[in-house]
Amino acid sequence: MMPDYETLRLIWWGLIALLLIGYAVMDGFDLGVGTLLPFVARTDDERRVLINAIGPTWDGNQVWLILGAGAIFAAWPAVYAAAFSGMYAALLIVLFALFLRPVGFDYRSKIDSPAWRATWDYALFLGGLVPALVIGVAFGNFLQGVPFHFDETLRSHYTGTLLDLLNPFALLAGAVSVAMLCMHGATFLLIKTTGSLQQRAWRAARGAALATIMLFVLAGWWIATGIEGYRIVGSVDPNAASTPFGKEVVREAGAWLANFQIHPWMWLAPALGILGAWAVLLLGRRRPGWSWVASAASVGGIAATAGLAMFPFVLPSSTHPSHSLLMWDATSSQLTLWLMLIAAAVFIPLILFYTSWVFRVLRGKVTVEQIRENDHAAY
């Protein structure tokens, strides 16, 4: 009944990718709307339109992140331990920025004071921008490898600093992340808004889509020419017990392109990243729903590109490449992966089902008139 260890490990790589892409696609537009809040909306009413466009659903969307973290804990405990403790300061910065959202959404409009509301608007802006930026920077660092190693008791030790994380390539990755999530947020606003607000959202979507394409291509070119990837020497046993000591790894220029050369179908991911953003430019305001879908495809494609380039690496070590964590050797036991797979197979379809029902119930435009009518119930 229980599949072999290798199959389970492969499935879990796919599932975690799915959850993280789920986060980028589902909460990504909330982060984007937060980032765009001061630029797209000019009056208090307009800002409330933006906030109420995502207000009823952002909380459910954020659970993709919680679930992503929980799934990494359960399926890749070594990665959860090494990455979260290693990137301590960066992770806490994301966390503190995320704190601003639940209270920002709920508390902002409960007091009718411009200073109070302006403060929360700023909080919601930071709550959107900072996670988008820092998560992008983190992935930029994962692609370059991060300085950690294990001692003989399998305790991880991180030897870098916060400033090391802010290197040029990582900042570029952060910019890609911000641009694509702004595009994603703006396309969602095309669906939800009308009139001049929609006009401004469209300008934001157009600019962000163009920026996404250019920055993503630049990052790809940099990966191909300037960033050393990682390569396993010989082979790893995909059925062996989970310990990072059973392999030899070298750093090599161009190694992150190897998967694309062996499996040309993988080019679909970066292609989707670019064509999705391109399609946003073509579909524009005329087909807002499809623009959002195209943007989601772009976000998913860009995230998948990074994952596929690194496969089977999950967290490469720059100081001790052979201690790098792979999706083969950093997993939970076979039994845990199997049980968690059953749980995921039961609940993920259920989640998708009721989430789409909730979005269907809440469909339709949000307008300034509606906000004024529901002054005391709306966010």
Added chain:
Amino acid sequence: MDMDALVDLSRLQFAFTALMHFLFVPLTLGLSLLLVVMETLYVRTGNVIFKDMTRFWGKLFAINFAMGVVTGLTMEFQFGTNWAYYSHYVGDIFGVPLAIEGLMAFFLESTFIGLFFFGWDRLSRGQHLMVTVLVALGSNLSALWILIANGWMQHPVATFFNPETMRMELTGFWELILNQVAQVKFLHTLSAGYLTGAVFVLGISSWYLLKGRDIEFARRSFVIAASVGAVAAIGAVVLGDESGVYVAEHQPTKMAAIEAEWHTETAPAAFTVAGLIDDERMRTDYAIKIPYALGLIATRSLTGTVTGVHELVEQNAERIRRGLKAYALLPAMRARTATTEERQVFDRYVGDLGYALLLRQYTDDPLQADETVIAKAARSTVPPVAPLFWTFRMMVFIGFFLLALLIYALIAARRGTAWRKRGLLRLALCSIPLPFLAAELGWFVAEFGRQPWAIYEILPTGLATSSLSVADVKASLTAFVLMYLGLFAVELFLMFKYARLGPSALHTGRYHFESLGGRP
């Protein structure tokens, strides 16, 4: 030294963030149930006052819920950021209930909470009630999975040590879920949560009654809160007692500390009500005792004994010595060079490996530990008695006090005399903080009482941290304190403002401040 400071700071940060989270969770649990009750009444009777009740208490629920989400986020990440070795060592088991919590419960709660507030005009009455039920179900299931995770830390079942991967691994799913310690804890926490929600609604309703405004609204809220609260209080007390029986059975060191049971007494042991506890000299002076009571409470028999601190320390010294036999063979086991004989020895003693790991706090090489070090480590297996003794008694006292209050309130409400009893109404108002305090105390008893273990008898807390610098954790702890207290102050400000405003906040035109044509 640095190591100790890191461990202490990490514990302090965890305690602070968990205690803050646990200020908001019980109220979420309790109010979500009360909202279901109120909305069910609305759907069944069609009386709009029940809809107003659902919406008004729902507003306060939202203010509280936002802080629950803020502080809850931290909990999902903090095992990785600050307890990395813990995450590696037990993630194979502990991660499972945490991830299922996300899949089954947190998604449900968070997805439908938006519809609860924004769905009134978009859903039929029945559909909206279903949404409210799903929010409450989500909160309750969330508590279930979190307490399955915590129950496992208290009483680790369904697991074995894998020397190759240097961690604990799972042996079975059902055993993990049906862990009795977890089940009892879940029900105790749940009823304490319902009690918190009930006292909250009861107290605020009493205030409206004292002020003589929104009488109809307040009376009906009072009756619902008293009814739910009385049942919840009975549940919290009974299940708390039940929880104690499991502690006696599975965590003798916690039990001995809570009861200041320094020496094993001949059954049935006496219960110490109060006394001057001296942790240093391991004795209680001027103890006031009730004969037979402890034996009866803890073991539910006249013959069961409660093992004393001295005896436990002695037993645990022996377990350390046994654990060292497994510890010595660890390198050979990991390198797969152990002989069959060595393997048998390892298997015989691996159950006490955690005890050998306790020595790591005192020496880099446990195998070199002499008897004085072993004695020190053995002494550390019983947590400090005085704090546990007193916090436990305070929690129990609050529990009984609230039980009496709620039963009295329920009877008075049924007779229709409650509205005249200003003393009762004032007492109910002043009691609002008590269930929160009891919940915090309960958390302390459970978690501090588990020390020195992160995972009972398996992983010492001192080994469970991340390899961070003291400065890192000092900075993050400071940031958490400032951020949480700042947001908490804002939350309290809004909570007071809206509680004072009362149902007039709904702007339906039916309530006190609206008929006066203004705001307070």
